[in-house]
Amino acid sequence: MSVEFRVLGPVEVLLDDEPVAVPAGRCRALLATLLLRPNQFVSVDELLERLWGNDAPTTDRAHKTLQMTVVRLRQSLGAANCVRTMSGGYLAEVGPDELDLLRFRELARAGDFAAAMKLWRGPALANVGSELLHRDEAAQLDDERLGVLERRIEADLDRGLAGELVGELSALTQQHPLRERFWAQRISAFYRSGRQSEALECYREVARLLVDELGVDPSPELRRLHSAMLSGEDIASTAQPRQTICQLPPDSGTFVGRERLFSQVEEKLASADGVPVIVLSGAPGVGKSGLTIRAAHRLRGRFLDGQLFARLNGASAAPRDPAEVLGELLVALGVPVTAMPDGLEARSAAFRTQLADRAMLVVLDDAAGPEQVRPLLPGTAGSAVLISSRKRLVQIEGAHSVRVPPLSVEDGTSLLSRIIGKSRASTDQTAVSAIVEACGGLPLALRVVGARLAARESLPLSSLARRLSDEHRRLDELAAGDLEVRATFGPSYEALSDDAATAFRRLGLLGATDVASWTVGVLAGGDGERLVERLVEANLLDEVGLDATGEPRYRLHDLLAVYAAELVRGEDQQLVTAALRDYIDLLLTVVGEATRVSFAADDLPPRPLTPSSALDRSEIERLTSSPEAWLLAEMVNIDRAVVHCLDRGWADPAENLSQRSFSYLDSFYPQERLEHQWTLVRDAAFANGDELIMWRTHFQLQVQILLRGVTDEVLAELARCAAGFEEVGAQAELAIVLGALAYYNTAHNGEPQLAIAERAVAAAKKSGEPLIQLSALRELGTMLANEGRYADCVQVMDDALAISRELDMPHEIAGTLARIGSTGLAHGDLERAGAASREALDLMIPIEDDRGTAYCAVLVSQVDLA
Known part of the structure; x- marks a missing residue:
């Protein structure tokens, strides 16, 4: 059995291609009213208005009469009956191929305008005797018909059929003399078929008509067409889309940039399956609404049935009820208030019905969350949704996210x-x-x-x-x-859970810098990954990609960082200080793990630290599996951590962080920067009365100054450091500074400083640190060789080599062997020099020390050539 319902002309029903007699009067009007809203609930009150208008009987009698009319209609339809009873109303249940109105709209949406127009058999509802239906419904249908007709003619013009269209358009301009679209097409048809004088006369005719009838000038489109003809241009189609709903707010005249984002929106619309849902999200104030409105205006040509717009007030304390929003949208779509369904689900279904098989763009500005948005989504492809939100709304199935960054x-x-x-x-x-x-x-x-x-x-x-x-x-x-x-920042912050709000505030301590999730976790005392997810979802924290270790990094926008810093200043400062110290301790622990093999024998030994328990040992090892990469990723944060320590007078962690990190990072800083930082840490230690840290940092400062050249002044400062270390009983530090004094005095004055070197060895032995003993012995052995005491040198160097082998540190073994090779070469002991230099080279190559490898390779060559 096949059923066909027709409203695009006289109302007709066909059952297996045979007409079904529908009684005239209210039965036919009832069927027409329901078919004009296919598969959509129509309330009893609206049906009463449509069928009786102002002549409706009393309420009780009207309801009974309506029920009788429904019964009569159903009886007349028989097997073709499509009327279903709903609570408080009725609906016509029809398939997409059973109603000519649905087929017409689908063909128009698909661009087959000619096939759509063939479905019209005359004026809509031609055999329905209802003044209200003709005034409200048939007029809208006729406007819809004319819009599709305009598009069919435009397509024919583009196909080169201008000459064949002249007659049709002449008739249309007589039937619809004030519809400027047909005049523009008629003028274009004349012009494109080579009849320029008639085209110009046609323009003059419509111009006179508009002035006489309406007192207005021709539209900008007609004027542009006229100007193009006068200049002899090859005019393109000037077809204007049919009149449609357009609720979009005005486009901003100061809008700039964003072309890449527009391209993303268009690509996602083109590639989406089903109903495209594009969510434009970003930080507060980043311009999401302006971008969404601009994008909607640019997309108008793709959605010829119209553009709906609703502000959802998601950032306010009271986001709008989706049922209320649906009510507004349904009214905009032509649903009378008296026919408005009750309840969210009913309104959502009615909204989907209104948009079914139509090409409409739904723009939802400032969405609060997925629960608010889901009821506002169309149900069929052809329409699309643009959403702006402070949240990413990843919970909406099938939604495509486009993140809106700050302007360049x-x-x-x-x-x-x-x-x-x-x-x-x-x-x-x-x-x-x-x-x-x-x-x-x-x-x-x-x-x-x-x-x-x-x-x-x-x-x-x-x-x-x-x-x-x-x-x-x-x-x-x-x-x-x-x-x-x-x-504008406040609502996003206030919507956060308590722990996420704490995380946001505490990030204000660090400012606008890239951080990993573990940083967020230790500052807020929670699960860093979960807190990051919440802040990213709220667009209060930006994802900035992966660092060199493959760890995701996040960043507060500059102004959000200022806002977070304001908030954290209002927090309990004891709690804030404790959180910051936890962060410093954890950072120092991870820096310590990353640099535990970075210190050479002649470096100051790092200060001991108490490992933080804020991260599991396994997690720390994972983070530092590539130590150099991790140090580079955290370089800025290490710098800022030192500043935080200095601001609070924490000289101990400031010195420890600086020394441990600079064991690798010093090559990435200008020398002036290093000197300045060591000066600041030294002064903080002096202010605290911490002599050991003061002398350690003063020595580090002198090491930097020595890079600019050895002077009597800097040697005097090294001597002061030695005296200071001796006074506080710091034997390890004393050994290092004495070794430096011996080396630089020799380099500056040209005379070996054996006494100082021997003092260094004595202090190193007292320190009990094998690595420092190794450094002191190597320096002493070199000076003995330079004094001509080669036999004593051999003994000292052998002691140093034994220590280096016990330490099992290939780099230090190679360094000691290189000293043995150079001293042996200088004293003609080529056998010892050759064996030592070759072993040193063999050790250097696997540890990928290019500078050391080059030095050892040259040494081997020198021995071979000797």
């Missing part, structure tokens, strides 16, 4: 220039750059400063730039009228 410096500068005027911006480009940088690429912040500058034309740009440079005042400066950056 170039785009930020362009935005500010548009707001305040290019001429004013050009007066102080340095200040403009500083303002843009202080705003961190947030469009909201740039609009705020733009509004302030626009309100005070005499305010120097440099003055505002200077005020914004102070982080403690920056958010105060980023406020103008009802625009305030701090206020």
Whole structure:
């Protein structure tokens, strides 16, 4: 059995291709009303209005009469009956191929406009005697028909059928004299078929008509067409889309950039299965709403049935009820208030029905979460959804996420220039750059400063730039009228769980720097991975990729970091200090693991540390499986940790962090930077009265100064360090500084300093540190050789070699063998020199020490050539 219902002309029902007689009057009007809302609930009240209008009987009688009408309709339809009873109303249940209206819309959506138009058999509802239906429903259907007809004609024009269309368009402009789209197509048909004079006369005709009838000039489209003809251009199609719903807010005239994001949106729309749902998310103030609205305007041509828009107030304390939003959208779609379904599920179903088989773009601005959004999604392909939200809404099945980053410096500068005027911006480009940088690429912040500058034309740009440079005042400066950056951050922070809020605040201690999840965990005293997920989902923490170790890194936006720092200053400072110290201790523990094999025999021994228990040992080993890569990834945070220590007078961890990290990272810093840091740590230790740390850092400072050359002054400072270490009984440090004194005095004065070297060996033995003894013995052996006491040198060097082999440190063994080789070569002991230098080279190659390998290779060559 096949059933077909028709409303695009006289209302008809066919059962197995045979007509079914539907009684005229209210039965036919009832069927038409239900078929115009296929598969959609229609309330009793709306049906009463449609069937009786202002002449409806009393309520009880009307309901009974309606029931009788339904019964009569069902009886007349027989096997073709499609009327289903619902609570409080009825619906017509029809398949997509059973109703000509559904087929018409599907063909139009697919672009087969000619086939769609063939379904029309005359005026809609031609045999239905209802003034209300003709006024409200048939008129809308006819407008929909004309819109598809316009698109069919446009397609024919593009196919080169201009000459064949002239007659049809002449008739259409007579039937619809005020529909400018048909006039534009008629003019285009004349022009494209080579009849330019008739095309110009046609334009003059419509221009006179519009002035006479409406008192208006031709539309911009008609005027552009006229101008193109006068200039002899090869005009392209000027077809304008049919009149559709467009609720989009105005597009911003100062919008800049974002082309890459627009491309992403378009790609995801094209590749999506089912209903495309694109979520544009990002930090507060990053311009999500503006981007979403701009993208929606750019996509209008793809969604010819219209664009719906709803603000969901997700960032407010009271996000909008989706049932309320659905009510507004249904009204916009033509559903009368009196026919509005009750309840969220019913309204959601009605909304999906309205959008079924239509090409509509639904724009949902500032969504609170997935629960608010899910009821607002269409159910069929053809429509699409653009959502802006502070959250990523990954819980929505099939949703595609597009993250909105801050503006680039170039785009930020362009935005500010548009707001305040290019001429004013050009007066102080340095200040403009500083303002843009202080705003961190947030469009909201740039609009705020733009509004302030626009309100005070005499305010120097440099003055505002200077005020914004102070982080403690920056958010105060980023406020103008009802625009305030701090206020837009608040709702996102307040929506966080307590532990995530703590994590956000504590990150304010570190500022805008890349961190790993373990950093978040130790600062907040919780599960770092889980806390990071919550902050990322809330778009209060950015994912910035993987570091050199493969660990994910995260970062607060610059202004969010300022906001977090404000919040953490309001927290209990004892708790904050304890959290920061836990972080410093853990960082020092991991630095210690990463650098435990980085110290040479002539380095100061690192200070002992108490391992932190904030991370499992296995996790620390995983993090530092590539020590150099981890140190580079955390280099900035180590620097900032030292600053935090100095701010709080924690000289011990400051010195320990500096020495351990600089054992590898010193080559990545300018010398002035290293000297400055050692000076700061030394001064902090002096202020605390910690003599050992003071002398250790003073010695490290002198080592840096020595890189610029040996002077009497720096040698005197080394002697002061030796005296200081001797006074505090630090034998290990004393041995190292005496070894340095012996070496640099010899280099500076040209005379071996055997006495100092022997003092170094004595102090090294007292220290009980084999590595330091090794360093002292090597230095003493070298000086003995330089004094011509080669036999004594051999004995001392053999003692050093024995210690190095006991330590089982290939680098130190190779270093000792190289000393043996060079001293042997200098004294003609080629057999000893050759054996030692070759073994040293063999050890250097596997440990990938390029400099040491090169030195040993040269030494081997020198011995061979001797």
